Amino acid sequence: MAITAIKGFNDILPNESGRWQHIEQAARRVFELNGFSEIRVPIMEKTELFCRSIGDATDIVEKEMYTFIDKGDNSITLRPEGTAGVMRAFIEHKLHAQDPVSKLYYLGPMFRYERPQKGRYRQFHQIGAEVTGVNDPLVDAQVLNMLCAFFREIGLDEPSLQINSLGCPECRPAYRAALLKFLEGRLDQLCEDCRRRFTTNPLRTLDCKAAGCAEATQGAPSMLDNLCGGCGQHFDSVRCYLDSIKTPYKINPRMVRGLDYYTRTTFELVTGLLGSQSAVAAGGRYDGLISQLGGPSIPGIGFAIGVERVALLLGQQDFSRRPDLFIATMGAAERAGAFVLLTELQNLGVRVEMDYEGKSLKSQMRRADKLKTRYSVVLGGNELESGRALFKRMEDGLQIESVLTADAINEIVCPD
RNA sequence: GUGGCUAUGGUGAAGCGGUCAACACUUACGACUGUGACUCGUACAUUCGAGGGUUCAAAUCCCUCUAGCCACCCCA
Numbered sequence: 001m002a003i004t005a006i007k008g009f010n011d012i013l014p015n016e017s018g019r020w021q022h023i024e025q026a027a028r029r030v031f032e033l034n035g036f037s038e039i040r041v042p043i044m045e046k047t048e049l050f051c052r053s054i055g056d057a058t059d060i061v062e063k064e065m066y067t068f069i070d071k072g073d074n075s076i077t078l079r080p081e082g083t084a085g086v087m088r089a090f091i092e093h094k095l096h097a098q099d100p101v102s103k104l105y106y107l108g109p110m111f112r113y114e115r116p117q118k119g120r121y122r123q124f125h126q127i128g129a130e131v132t133g134v135n136d137p138l139v140d141a142q143v144l145n146m147l148c149a150f151f152r153e154i155g156l157d158e159p160s161l162q163i164n165s166l167g168c169p170e171c172r173p174a175y176r177a178a179l180l181k182f183l184e185g186r187l188d189q190l191c192e193d194c195r196r197r198f199t200t201n202p203l204r205t206l207d208c209k210a211a212g213c214a215e216a217t218q219g220a221p222s223m224l225d226n227l228c229g230g231c232g233q234h235f236d237s238v239r240c241y242l243d244s245i246k247t248p249y250k251i252n253p254r255m256v257r258g259l260d261y262y263t264r265t266t267f268e269l270v271t272g273l274l275g276s277q278s279a280v281a282a283g284g285r286y287d288g289l290i291s292q293l294g295g296p297s298i299p300g301i302g303f304a305i306g307v308e309r310v311a312l313l314l315g316q317q318d319f320s321r322r323p324d325l326f327i328a329t330m331g332a333a334e335r336a337g338a339f340v341l342l343t344e345l346q347n348l349g350v351r352v353e354m355d356y357e358g359k360s361l362k363s364q365m366r367r368a369d370k371l372k373t374r375y376s377v378v379l380g381g382n383e384l385e386s387g388r389a390l391f392k393r394m395e396d397g398l399q400i401e402s403v404l405t406a407d408a409i410n411e412i413v414c415p416d
Numbered sequence: 417g418u419g420g421c422u423a424u425g426g427u428g429a430a431g432c433g434g435u436c437a438a439c440a441c442u443u444a445c446g447a448c449u450g451u452g453a454c455u456c457g458u459a460c461a462u463u464c465g466a467g468g469g470u471u472c473a474a475a476u477c478c479c480u481c482u483a484g485c486c487a488c489c490c491c492a
Contacts, residue, residue, distance in 0.1 A: 004483080059490050063417075081492080110492080115417080117486060126492060193489075204490095258491055268492090279492060306492030330450065361450060369452040378451055394452070 008114070008122025010308075018319030019311050024107060026153040027127045027305070034146045036103040036129055041085040043109060047075040053084040053289060055260025057200070064112040078111035081259070082128040083286070083302055084293075091295035096133060105129040107307075119277035119309045128283075130302035132290065137234050140265045140285065140301055141241030147269065147281055147303055148247055156313055159269040159280050162252040163242075164223070165235040168263045169288065171228035176202065178221045189216035206254040222253040234264055257282070261289040265301065274309055281305040324413045325391075326368035327354040328361055330380035338379050344406035350414055369394065375413050379404075 005011060012020055028038070047067050054060050066078035079085050086106055089095075095102050107127040116122060129146065131139050144161065151159055167175060179202050187195060191210040198205065206217055227235060242249055249267075257266050266284030274280070283303025291297040325345065327338040335358065342352045353371055355364045361378065368376040376392050383389040383404065390399040391412050402408045 007483085064490080112491075114490075115488090116484090117488095120491070124492070128492095276487065277491075282492060304492055309492065326452095328451070360445080362448075362452085363445075365452040367452085373452095376452075380450055382450085390451090392451075397452090399451095 006122070008116040010121055010123070015320070016311070018321070019314055019317065020307065022319050023154055023307060023310055023314070024127065027105070027107065027150055030146060030150045030153050031105045031129055034103070034142065034149075036105045036146075039086055039089065039104040039106050040108075041082075041089045041106065043079055043111075044076050045079055045085050045088065047077040049084050049088055049293070050077055050080060053087065053259075053261055053293060054081065058258060058260060060112065060258065064114055066111045066113055080112045081110055082106050082108070082126055082304055083130060083261075083289070086128075086130055086302075087132075087290055087293055087295070087300070090132060091290060091293055096296060096298055099133075101131070101133040103129070103131050117277075118275040119306070119312055121308060125307035126304040127307060128302060128304040130300060132298050132300040134301075135287070135299045137237035137265075138241055140234075140238045141245065141247070143283075143301055143303065144238075144242060144249070144267060145245055145247045147267075147283075147305070150305070151269065151281075154310070154314065156310070158273060158313065159271045161247070161249040161267060161269055162255055163238070163249050163265065163267040164252050164255040165227055165231055165264050166257065166262050166266050166284070167223055167227050167231050171226060171231055172223075175221065175223050175226040178226060179203070182220050183217070186216045189213075201256075203256045207256055224251070224253045231264055238265055257284055261286040261292070263287045267303070269305075271309075271313060274312060277306075277309060279306070280309040280313065321351065323351040323353045323371050323373040324375060325350060325352045325409070326364070326371065326373040326376040327352060328364040328368065328376060328378045329355060329358075330361065330378070332358065334379040334381075334384060337384060341404065341406065341409070345409060345413075348406055348410045348414075350410055377409075 047065070050065060051061055056062075060080050065080055068076055070076050086104060090102065090104070105128065108125065109123050110126050111123055113122060114120060129143065131143060144163070148161060151157065166172065180198070183190070183198055183202060183205060187198065190198070190205060190213050191208065194205040194208050194210070194213050197208075203223075205213060206220060208214065208217075224235070239249075239251075252268075255266060255268060262284040264285040264287065267282065268279045269281040270278045271280055272278065281303055283301070285299070285301040287299040290300060327342060329335040329338045335355070338354050342354055345352045353368070353373060355367070359367075365376065372394075374394060376394060377389050379389060387404050388401055389404055390401055391409070392399050400412055402412055
């Protein structure tokens with residue numbers, strides 16, 4: 001039995017890599033337009049970093065991390081998300097000392113030990129962006145708009161933006177207490193999972209899919225009604241800024257995030273097209289994270305896009321590039337000549353293909369057709385002698401005669 | 417971690433106990449000894465996820481394992 005890939009680890013084959021490049025290039029374009037720079041950080045970190053940032057009691061840390069002991073007896077973890085590593089680098093290299101505002105983006109694989117299913121894999125990819133050093137809700141709005149702009153750029157307008165505020169260490173505890181009090185009286189109406197959530201993560205009962213729970217929590221207190229003055233104002237301003245640039249959004253007071261570090265603004269881009277995985281991108285503000293990791297007291301906000309989920313939404317669009325020209329040859333001498341021509345044309349930026357092993361003209365032409373090349377040319381004794389050849393436009397069969405120089409061919413094949 | 421479903425060639429699949437494992441696509445070569453797409457021909461699974469068992473006979477029935485998918489939990 002041949003060796004296969006690890007469960008939940010996927011190969012991105014040539015027929016889909018074009019789609020991935022399309023997604024990545026769009027992100028780079030949009031993010032750089034917004035003044036973001038790429039940061040590349042390792043895919044492994046000391047385990048402690050994730051425990052301290054994501055939260056010891058979260059599912060990610062408790063049961064989903066790829067953690068192992070290396071030969072130096074250190075506990076190492078494959079990153080389950082990107083923000084922690086980026087913030088570690090930010091603090092370690094004191095980026096805040098060079099510029100009070102930093103706008104960073106990253107992309108790459110993340111790892112979580114979960115049962116794979118549609119849109120969820122053990123190795124998956126995220127494209128993320130982070131802004132540090134700005135408290136103002138203006139930047140929340142810019143980040144949200146940038147996220148939406150990315151989706152417009154790749155031609156997806158289906159996902160809708162939902163926003164919420166989780167409050168801050170000032171107001172969240174009080175809200176949590178109020179919610180617990182509310183739920184306490186209705187424990188018997190909640191599903192089994194929610195009774196467990198009551199102790200582990202009471203906010204989660206608010207977005208439970210069970211009909212009984214939805215009904216029981218109907219009149220539950222809303223975080224948005226319990227924000228402190230600062231958080232309330234912040235949220236209102238975010239909405240105001242979003243309205244001013246006509247970025248559509250929906251307020252979802254029941255939206256909950258899975259990482260402990262979020263404060264104030266949180267958001268998700270959701271879709272109904274991915275089975276049970278509705279979030280294609282999500283993020284939020286994390287004003288306490290940097291100091292919690294031992295850095296200065298600097299606020300931050302960011303998001304991550306699930307690349308596999310985006311790729312799934314893009315569907316089967318063809319992103320492959322067509323060659324400009326296929327050179328068919330009639331013999332060994334012609335093949336040698338074609339090879340020289342091919343390299344000359346490549347130097348001019350023309351995408352050229354040719355036959356490598358002396359196949360019949362028939363099969364060379366078939367290959368040209370299969371590659372969807374735009375033009376083809378046959379080089380035989382006649383052409384070599386006269387220095388001229390017929391260039392055939394494949395879509396309609398029109399033949400154009402030209403001298404066999406790279407410049408002249410370039411004119412025909414790539415006119416602009 | 418829990419549950420459901422499925423496993424036949426490069427791909428999509430027929431086959432439901434009995435001669436060479438249908439068909440389609442893909443691929444290769446040819447019909448056309450210098451021109452693709454349409455058409456036609458030829459070739460391409462000693463073998464049906466793996467291992468056991470039942471039977472004179474198993475891709476077809478039974479058991480075990482493995483893998484994949486989908487869902488739950490949770491999440492991008």
